[in-house]
Amino acid sequence: MNRRAAIKMLMGGAVALSGILPLSAIANFMGNLKADDAISKITGGKHTASADLKLKTPKLAENGSQVPVTVDATALTGVKSVFLIVHENLKPVAMRVDFESADVAAFASFRVKMGKPTKVTAIAHTANGFVTANGSTKVTKGGC
């Protein structure tokens, strides 16, 4: 891709971003708050645990600044978005992933920072409500 096309794309994308995502709505639960408050803000207090939502975190992380996390909701149907909550972090909501197309597998893998040993929760927003899965990670050296 040449430079001109790249710039065009970038600008188009930025417009699309600001148009669809209301920033204030995100900030609502992306800030400094308790993990449980964040979960109830996202789910509206109604969520069920399910084995179909798979959350993969290491049991023991040596380096808290690079903890690999995988959220796999492919066994669920009608997944609109997934959230990852790291309970002991100052900002517990680490990531929100919105699936905008049927062409996307409800799957995401990334790395997060963890300050200390913590419970980790994944939330999937499906057509039939909110589904959660829990895990926990021990951190020997915090990375926040």
Next chain:
Amino acid sequence: MAKKIKARAKMKSGLIEVKYKITHPMETGRRKDKSGNIVAEEYINHITILKNGKEMLRLSPNSTVSANPYLFVKLNGAKGDEITLLWVSNTGEKNSSTTKVK
């Protein structure tokens, strides 16, 4: 520091596996530099992934995502599709990268 995007998109068992590594410090606004000054918060807060110009995924990372974010997602598609990633940081900085599926 140059903020590069390393991209890799490959067909594997019928799905496009897209892997990204974005060079970005992801400052939380709590770290101090060598002289004891707090480093200002600077992190990517929006990522969009497009396939052939159509929006596929939208991600909202928080500052608690690791520095130099790594990302792995899966899409339906075929060889030769163009996958684009765009990111915007809380400071308004932007970058993008387009890659062809191998």
